[in-house]
Amino acid sequence: MQRRIPVSIAAVASLGIGAFSANTLADPSPEDAKDYRQAVMSSLGGHVKAISLHVRGLVDYDGYLAKHAEALALSASEIEQIFPAGSNVGDSEALPAIWDDPDAFAEAVAQLKEATAAFADATASGDEAAMGSAFRDVGKACKGCHDRFRKDDD
Amino acid sequence: MTIERSAAGGRALCCAAVLCLLTTAADAAGQDLVERGEYLVRAGGCITCHVAEEEGAVPFAGGRAIESPFGTFYSPNITPDEETGIGSWSDEDFLNAFWNGVNPDGDHYFPAFPYTSYTGITREDLLAMKAYLFSLEPVRQPNKEHDLSVLLSSRLAAGLWKRRYFEPGRFEPDPDQSREWNRGAYLVRHLGHCGECHTPRSRFGALERDRALTGNPDGPEGDKVPNITADPEDGIGEWSTRDIEYFLESGMLPDGDFAGGAMADVIDEGTSHLTDADRHAIAVYLKSLTPPP
Numbered sequence: 001m002q003r004r005i006p007v008s009i010a011a012v013a014s015l016g017i018g019a020f021s022a023n024t025l026a027d028p029s030p031e032d033a034k035d036y037r038q039a040v041m042s043s044l045g046g047h048v049k050a051i052s053l054h055v056r057g058l059v060d061y062d063g064y065l066a067k068h069a070e071a072l073a074l075s076a077s078e079i080e081q082i083f084p085a086g087s088n089v090g091d092s093e094a095l096p097a098i099w100d101d102p103d104a105f106a107e108a109v110a111q112l113k114e115a116t117a118a119f120a121d122a123t124a125s126g127d128e129a130a131m132g133s134a135f136r137d138v139g140k141a142c143k144g145c146h147d148r149f150r151k152d153d154d
Numbered sequence: 155m156t157i158e159r160s161a162a163g164g165r166a167l168c169c170a171a172v173l174c175l176l177t178t179a180a181d182a183a184g185q186d187l188v189e190r191g192e193y194l195v196r197a198g199g200c201i202t203c204h205v206a207e208e209e210g211a212v213p214f215a216g217g218r219a220i221e222s223p224f225g226t227f228y229s230p231n232i233t234p235d236e237e238t239g240i241g242s243w244s245d246e247d248f249l250n251a252f253w254n255g256v257n258p259d260g261d262h263y264f265p266a267f268p269y270t271s272y273t274g275i276t277r278e279d280l281l282a283m284k285a286y287l288f289s290l291e292p293v294r295q296p297n298k299e300h301d302l303s304v305l306l307s308s309r310l311a312a313g314l315w316k317r318r319y320f321e322p323g324r325f326e327p328d329p330d331q332s333r334e335w336n337r338g339a340y341l342v343r344h345l346g347h348c349g350e351c352h353t354p355r356s357r358f359g360a361l362e363r364d365r366a367l368t369g370n371p372d373g374p375e376g377d378k379v380p381n382i383t384a385d386p387e388d389g390i391g392e393w394s395t396r397d398i399e400y401f402l403e404s405g406m407l408p409d410g411d412f413a414g415g416a417m418a419d420v421i422d423e424g425t426s427h428l429t430d431a432d433r434h435a436i437a438v439y440l441k442s443l444t445p446p447p
Contacts, residue, residue, distance in 0.1 A: 049410030056400070139405055139412050147414030152377045 033087035037094075040075055040082055047072040048138070051119075055135050069123040072138070073116040079109045093151040105149060112141040184285070191286025194279050197432065198272070198345050199424045202416075203229045215239075215293040220266055221375050224359060225302030227266040235292035248284045249277060254322055255312075262312035264300070265320070270361060274325035274344030319360035331442075334431075338439025341432060342367075346424070351379045351416065368445055377415055385445035398437035402428070 028036065047068045054065040083098050083105070098105045115137040122134040195201070206217035216231040234241035240248070247258040255262060255269035263269060305311065325344050327336040342348045351374055352367045369388065373379035381389040390398065397408040402425035405412050412418075425433065 045410035047410070048406065048412075049408075052400070052404070052406055052410065136404065142412035143405055143414050143418045145414070146412060147418060150414060152413075152415040 028084075030087045030089045033082070033084050034089055034092055034094075037082035037087065038092070040078055044072060044075045044142075047075065048142070051135065055131060066120070066123045069116075069120040073113070073120045076109075076112045076116040079112065080106065095149050095151055098149050105145075108141070108145040108149065112138070112145060115141040187282050187285045188289045189286075191282035191284065191289075193427075194283045194345065195286050196424055196427045197341060198275075198283065199347065199420055200232070200283075201423050202419045204232050205229075212293050212295070214287065214290060215295045217295065217298060222266060222359075223372070224264075224306050225300065227264060227300045227302075228298035230297040231293060231295050232287055233290050233293040233295075234288045235294050238294050238296045239292060240287065241292055243284075245281055245284065249280055252280055253324075255316055255320060261309045262316055264302075264306075264309075264312045265315065265359065268347040268350045270320055271344050271347035271350055273320075273322045274340070276324060279345070315358065315360075319358070332438070334435040334438050335442060337432065338435035338437070341436050342439050346436070348382070352382050367440075367443060374416060381445070382440055383443040383445040384441055389445060390440065395434065395437035395441055398440060399430070399433040402426070402433045402436060 050068045051065065051072065053059045054061075054068070083094065085099055088094055088096060088099060115134070119131070119134040119138050122130040125131075201213050203218055203220060204216050205211050205213045206215070207219070211217065212233070214231070214233050216229040218229045220227040220229060231239040233239040236242050243251075243258055250256050250258075251263065251267075252269055252272040252275055254273070255265070255267070257263060300307075325340050328339070331339075349361055349363075349366055352369060353361045353363070354365055354368065354370045355361055355372075367382050368385070369381035370379040383389040384391040386392055393401075393408055400406060401408075402421060404426070405418055405421045407413060425436075428436075
C-alpha cells in the first residue's frame with residue numbers, strides 16, 4: 001500500500017503541471033494557500049469519518065476502506081508543504097506556533113504521516129485488531145497536532 | 155477419646171478451612187472493591203489533574219499547575235503516603251473532602267477541587283475510590299503552595315465562597331426517568347463533573363446552574379469550552395447518541411475531526427476506559443438536556 005503513494009503523488013504532480021504553467025504554481029497568494037490547506041485538512045476529516053464507519057462495522061463497501069486509508073495517507077503526506085510561510089491569513093485556526101516552531105510542527109506532521117501509512121498497511125493486511133489499534137494511533141496523531149498547533153475554538 | 159480427638163481435630167480443620175475460605179472471600183471482595191474504585195477514579199477524571207505535566211510524572215502524586223482567573227492552583231498528592239499524601243486519612247476524612255469540601259484539619263478547599271460536583275457521589279463509590287487510591291504505591295512528594303491573588307489566598311475566603319455558592323448533597327435519582335438516564339445524570343453531574351468546565355461561571359467563579367452545560371467562554375487555561383446541551387445550533391443537538399458515545403470512546407467528532415486540548419486528556423484518561431453502557435448513559439442524559447431559553 002505504502003509503495004503506491006509516491007506514485008500517486010507523482011500522478012497528481014504531473015496532472016498539475018499539465019494543466020497549469022509551472023510559474024503559476026510556484027507561489028500561490030497567501031489567501032489561496034490558506035484556502036488550499038483548509039480544503040486538504042477537511043478532506044483528511046472526510047476520510048477519517050468514512051474510515052471510522054468501516055472500522056466500527058457500520059458500513060462495508062467492498063475494498064473502499066483500503067482506498068480511504070490510502071487517500072488519507074496521501075493527504076497526510078502533503079501537509080508539510082501546505083503551510084507556507086506568510087499563509088497565516090484570514091479566517092483560520094492555524095496557530096503561529098506552526099511557523100514559530102517549525103521543527104516541532106515537522107515532527108508532529110511526521111508522526112501523522114507515519115501513523116496514516118501504518119494504518120494503510122494494516123488495512124491491506126486485513127487484521128482487524130491491528131487495524132483498530134493503527135486507527136487509534138491516527139486519532140492520537142491528529143489530536144496531538146491540533147492540541148499544539150490549532151486554536152481550540154469549538 | 156479417639157473420637158473426641160478426631161472430632162476436635164476435624165473441627166479445627168473445618169475452622170481452618172472456613173477461615174481460609176473467608177480470607178479468600180475477603181481478599182476477593184477487597185480486590186473487587188479496588189477494581190471498582192479504579193473504574194470510578196477513571197470516570198471521575200482524577201488523574202487529569204492529579205499528575206504533573208512533565209513526561210514521566212508519577213500518576214496521582216499531584217503537582218499540576220491549574221490556571222484560573224483567581225491564580226494558579228497546584229494539585230495535591232493523593233497517593234497513600236502518610237506525610238505528603240492522603241495515607242493518614244480515615245474513611246470519614248475522605249468522605250468529608252468530597253461531600254463538604256473540607257480537609258482533615260477542617261480547612262476549606264478552594265473549588266478548584268470540584269467538590270461542588272463530587273458532593274453528589276455515593277458513599278459506596280467514594281469508599282471504593284479510596285480503596286483503589288490506598289492500593290497504590292505511596293509517593294513521597296510534598297504539595298506545592300497555590301499561587302493566588304492576595305485577596306483569595308486565605309482558606310477563609312474559600313469558606314465564605316462556599317457559604318454562598320456551595321450546596322452539599324448526594325445525587326437523588328429521578329423516578330420519572332429511566333435507569334440509564336439516571337446513571338448518565340450521576341456520571342455527568344457528579345462523578346464526571348462535566349459542568350466544572352462546560353457550565354459558565356459568574357465573576358465569583360460560581361457555576362451558573364440554570365445555564366448548566368451551555369458552554370464556558372472562559373474555561374480552564376483560557377480555552378473556550380463548548381455547549382454540550384441538545385441545542386441544535388450551539389450545542390450537540392445534531393449529534394446522535396452514537397456520535398456522542400464514539401466521541402467519548404475515540405475522540406473523533408462527527409465530522410471526522412479530532413479535538414485537542416483538555417477534552418483529549420479527559421477522553422484518553424477517562425471516558426475511553428468506561429463501559430459502553432456508561433458511555434451510552436452519558437449520551438442519553440446529554441441528549442435530554444434542552445438549552446435554557
